[in-house]
Amino acid sequence: MPLFEDTQEERDFRLVLKKFIAKEMTPYREEWDKNRAVPREAWKKIGRQGFLCTWLPEEYGGAGLNFRYSVIIGQELIRGDAMGIGVPNHSEVAVPYIYSFGSEELKERLLPKTTTGEAIACICVTEPNAGSDAAAIRTKAVKDGDYYILNGQKTFITNGTFADIMVVVCKAESPDDPSSKKISIIVVEGDSLKYVKRRQLEKMGRHATDTSEIFFEDCPVPVGNLLGKEGEGFKYTMQELGRERLEVCIKCQAYAEECLKEAINYAKIREAFGKPIGNFEHISFELAQMATDVEIGRTFLHTCVEEFIMGEDITMKVSMAKAWLAEMANRVAYKAVQIHGGYGYMAEYRICRLYQDVRVLPIFAGTTEIMNIIIARKLGFKPIF
Secondary structure, eight states, X not given: OOSSOOOHHHHHHHHHHHHXXXXXXXXXXXXXHHHTSOOHHHHHHHHHTTOSSTTSOGGGTOOOOOXXXXXXXHHHHHHTTOTTSOHHIIIIIIHHHHHHHSXXXXXXXXXXXXXXXXXXXXXXXXXXXXXXXXXXXXXXXXXXXXEXXXXXXXXXXXXXXXXXXXXEEEEXXXXXXXXXXXXXXXXXXXXXXXXXXXXXXXXXXXXXXXXXXXXXXXXXXXXXXXXXXXXOHHHHHHHHHHHHHXXXXXXXXXXXXXXXXXXXXXXXXXXXXXXXGGGSHHHHHHHHHHHHHHHHHHHHHHHXXXXXXXXOOOHHHHHHHHHHHHHHHHHHHHHHHHHHGGGGGSTTSHHHHHHHHHTXXXXXTSOHHHHHHHHHHHTTOOOOO
């Protein structure tokens, strides 16, 4: 069931995308998982079809579509077992920073490449000792003439292994006043990448999506690659996090729907004691509760998406949605595996792979605990650390 009633144009877009995924992506899921990588050509193919950064204005290579199309892309990638390609992180998380805060020169030079698949983008925020507490980052950029010299370490970076464009949150430091460290955002690309070292990480799930630890060692970055103003980086991340968290909410809902579908289908065909297990009261009641949770999630997410498109401040609501939907998706996935019994633990079964992928959702884009802190603050309280 769609998150919202598609217009005819959206139905056509969804159909073309679904066919593309079925032909060009789904058949290669196992190969990509095994190789821990998605080939560059796959990025270029999806770019040629116009499915990257669809929201960008036409002058930067996009189609100028609204966020509903981003929802459709996120849904269909999961439904087609093609979430191994980090399109949402590229299109909805990293690239918006360049569009919102980059200079016109930077936008004209980089954004068209992000729509064709020629350049893959990632955002580098998390560090080994700075996850939820983004203000504690240590990566620093010291201005030296026309360059920033970047040093530091980032981890858990989606698309980091193969990224051509890195949006890096760091602390800008003036050589005249080293104590004045201000959170800023700079874009590492081009020749600067020669000074970047990467180590791909092994994960519980989402194997085809490359996730990396990244090291910047005396990395020179042109001052023109600064996004916005020096010292305004924290404000910029707060502005963009709503979109990132909404994108994760789309994942949560789509995964929950797929897990429910797998559980219902299995409960209809698997027999025990001479009848389908879905006819047993406990299993049927579990499925009823799972279906209810999924329907509530769909309604909540629909509200968040529509309010985001209208330009409303969704900070509190998307924090609630991200916390609730991520935990809901994990509840549904857990129960779906349980309904499958031993087969649910077997990698050849789709529900096993879905369960592995779902576990990270309460961690992405701010943990459930951080979401609760944000909500509590919006309610007028000051949680004690």
